[in-house]
Amino acid sequence: MITDRLIEGIIDMQNPTCVGLDTLFDYLPDDMKSGVNTFEGVAERVFEFNKKIIDNIYDIVPSVKVQIAYYEMYGVAGMKAYEETLKYAAEKGLVVIADAKRNDIGSTAACYAKTFLGETAVNDKTLRAFPADYVTINGYLGTDGVAPFVEECEKHDKGVFVLVKTSNPSGAEIQNMVLENGVPMYEYMGGLVEKWGESTVGKYGYSAVGAVVGATHPTEAARLRQVLPHTFFLIPGYGAQGGNAEMLKSCFGANGLGGVVNNSRGILCAYKKNGGTYYEAARTASVAMQKDLSSVIGVMRR
C-alpha cells in the first residue's frame, strides 16, 4: 500500500522529507545553461540536472515531488523531461509525487487519474502517460471530481494529496473563510479528504488520500492533525517560503509520523549559497534538513 511504502521509507531513512524537483532552467549552473536556446536544449539539461540530484539523494531521502509547471513551461520537450524525471526517480526506488493540482468534472478527472496513476487505453493496448505514485489534486469540484482518482488509487495502489491549507499567504482568502456552522473551509475540506480516504487506510493508520498542509500555518496544521487522524500530510513551505521545523511539528503525531516535508529551492539551489557542485550541495542540504527536522520530530523505528 503506497502510503505504507512512503512511511517505511521515512522510517528506514529516519527522514520525513521529499525533494522538490521544481527545476527552473535558471536554477542550473551557468555552464549547463550556456548555449541553450531551444526547449529541446532546456529539456535535455534539466533532465541531466535532475538525474544528478536524484543520484545524490535517493539513498537518504524517501521521495521526490516533481512540479509539472516547471516542465510544461518548456513545451512538449519540457513534458518529455517531466516523463523521464518521473521514470528515473521511480527506477531509483523513490516514491514519486506528481505535483499537478489537477481538478475537473468526473469524466475529465478520470482522464487525469489515468494519466498520472493508471493506464490509458489505445485500442487493445494499455500504456502509461506520466506515471507517478501520487498526484496532487484540488477538491473545489467536490466528490465526483475526486472519486475517479480514488478509483485509480484502489486499482493500482496509488495515492493523491488534496489541497487543504496551502502554504501561500492569500490561501486564507478562501481556505480560512468560516462557514455558517463555524467551521473554516480548510477544516471542512479536510473532513471531505478524511472521508474520501476511508477505503484505503493502511497498516500505519494513514490512507492513500492525503492532504496538502503548508508548513507556514502551525495553528491550522495542529487543528487538522487532530481532526484528520487517517490523513497523511504533504507539507510544502519549508525553507524558501518561510516555514521551519518548529512551525511544522504540529503536522506530526506522537510517533513522529503523519507527513512528509517538501523542500525544492533549498535543495536545488543550495550550491548558489553554499558553493561546491550543485549535486553535492543538494546532498549536504538534504542531510542538514534531515537533522533540522530530527531535532523536533522523532520518527518511530520499526
Add this chain to the structure above:
Amino acid sequence: MITDRLIEGIIDMQNPTCVGLDTLFDYLPDDMKSGVNTFEGVAERVFEFNKKIIDNIYDIVPSVKVQIAYYEMYGVAGMKAYEETLKYAAEKGLVVIADAKRNDIGSTAACYAKTFLGETAVNDKTLRAFPADYVTINGYLGTDGVAPFVEECEKHDKGVFVLVKTSNPSGAEIQNMVLENGVPMYEYMGGLVEKWGESTVGKYGYSAVGAVVGATHPTEAARLRQVLPHTFFLIPGYGAQGGNAEMLKSCFGANGLGGVVNNSRGILCAYKKNGGTYYEAARTASVAMQKDLSSVIGVMRR
C-alpha cells in the same frame, strides 16, 4: 482587448458558443482508430480529427475550448497534438481557450501563466509553450495564485476564466457552502473574480478575468449575472451534461451578451447519433446549437 474580440466574434456570427475539442481517441470513427497502438499514432489521428472539425466550424463558431486532460493522457505525443491544435485553431482566427484549470502558489502560477498566456525565457530568447488566448484556472489559493495570470493578461492581452460554479453535481459540496455572513462560497469566489478583473474591463463592459458558471445551475447563474456585472462567463454543461438553452438564459444580460456556451461531445460525437461524416455532423450540430440558443438569447448587433 481579448474579451472584446471574443464578444465581437459572438456578435458577428450571432453565436455565443464555443466548440469543446475534448477529443478522446474513442470519439474518432473506427476507420481513423484502426491499427493505432501507440501514443504517437493517437496524437496524429486526434490532430487530424481536430483539424477537420476546425475547418468545418471556424466560420460559424467564434471560439474553441481545448481540454488538456484529453491530450495529456496520451503522454508527450498527446501534448504535441495539444500544441498543434491550439496553433491551428488560432491560425483559423478562433479565440482559443486552454481548459487546464491550473492553480498553485505565486511562483508556480507564474510558470503556468507564461506557459499558456505569455512567453518562456531561455537565456536571451523567448519562446511560447502552449499558446492560447484564455486559460481556465482554479481560485482555491486566493489572490497571490491568480495575480501572475492577471499580469500576463495585461501584458499580452490575454484572459482567464476562474472556476466559480461548476457544472458537475457535487460541486455544490464546496461551492454552495454558506459562509457565516450568509454568502455562499460560489458567490464569494465570484466577488473575488469581479475584483481580479477590475483593471482589464473592455468596451463592452466585461473584463479579461471571466468565470466558469455551469449551464446546469440556473438559480446560481442568475444570481452571479446580477452581482458580477463585469465578469464574462464560460458556460459548460450544455448538452451531454443536461444543461439546455432555457436553463442558461440567466447567464446573459439584456443585450444577449455575458457568456459563451461550450459544447464538446454534442459536436464531436454528433455523427454517432445523426450519421454522416464526423465533420459534417459537427457543423450541422453547431448550426443547430446556434439556433437553439438564438431562440432564447438575442445577441445584440453592432
